Amino acid sequence: MTNILGNFTGRLLLVGCGNMAGAMLDRWLGAGLDPAKVAIVDPFAAPRADIAHFASVADWLAADGAAEWVMLGMKPQQLNDVAGELAAVAAGNTYLLSILAGVSLADLAARFPETKAQVRILPNLAARIGAGVSAVASLGAADEAAVTALLEPLGTIVPLADDSTMDLVTAFTGSGPAFVLRLIEAYAAAGERLGLSAEDALKLAAATFDGATALLAASDEKPGVLVSQVASKGGTTQAGLDVLDTDGQLVALMTNVLRAARDRGRELADLARGES
Template identity: 80%
Template structure:
């Protein structure tokens, strides 16, 4: 698929343009999306050249707002109010896109039954540089080619047959960059405690994690194969691995991290439905 959006057809409305939606929009603009075709409804969004911005949906509607592509990027708790205001403009020509944590396709279909398609997208922050991961699932008569062209500039796209695993994917890839950043931060802090300067520790940690993940992606090997290439029996690497692997504590810790994030996504879904 092409990574250029110069030929992308249709008007787009972003309802909410915080960190994640803003990262996506920034990448789309770099890929050639026409700013004049985009509107943002968000009273707190930083101004973007060439894009019409509104403080509320009422203001956008009052200005004759219309869009064939509507992306929900606000807080999930705001879904009910937003759906009521958008009902008149989400029609059989509208692709309703959502990056709202915990809000299922069933929820979207109930709120926006007239939409041509409801599309649930779970991107992550690396979309900002075109190195993100976006999981996507849809209902209705979705234009899969157009959706693919829209998401492709953001990085890797994984199309799911349904959204039954989306809460886990939200934790795994959506929240995942923050978990990796914390690991890098902690790795650097450990180096600092053992004698490195703070600046050198962070620089070395960032390069080590970045190089290791790049090598893994390029090699096509499983992590265990590369681990064996670094570690030798009785050597320094194996001494460290013995600590990491002790009693399966690392795997247990990460499982608990993902479970907590996944379960919070489910709680947010209940709140969005008015059940929490």
């Protein structure tokens, strides 16, 4: 892929490179990010042949480390462990990016007050193939053109005026792919219980969900309108919908799912602050 990062330049340090940060990095490299301008600090992630990899910030600094962009990609509860070493790095002309669930912009500003800006990003795993969603909010003089150039290859960008709804966004879009995949898995399992082979059930389930979301994306209609175009009175689809819609149980279930994920994000924020 040719370089489509445009206005994003400079060196990038990833502090933590697990599943999410690794997916973002894969996409950025595919979009033309120079591997020589990236370094990873993560004692647990498997080393990558194309990227300089260090066990600690101190090791990176000893190797004449420098970066205009630092992204926090470890677990939120590990923030206390690295904040001291990072404080000297995330200063001056450095932009601080964070994908840490539950860690607010105010928390980041308090820990790293010398950065040019703190930018909070909530991506999801579909970023790996350029089909993700990234909610973004910032404090300070963020280079909006560079941030946009960095996030565009990952998929859709949703700018937020502030990060007051980020705990919900984390549950809604960050955790969302796992919830949707679980629904597909359950749909396939139901088909298997009723007589389909496991292979056919999963293939049909994945294609059905894919087609439905593609139809919605290509349409100006609300989901309910499209549902009515599939269902006819007294037909097979309506019989299934009658079960799904009983007493609003499906909406209640999804509300409980999102509430649990949102509340866990708040608990992680407390852990990151050392309050629990």
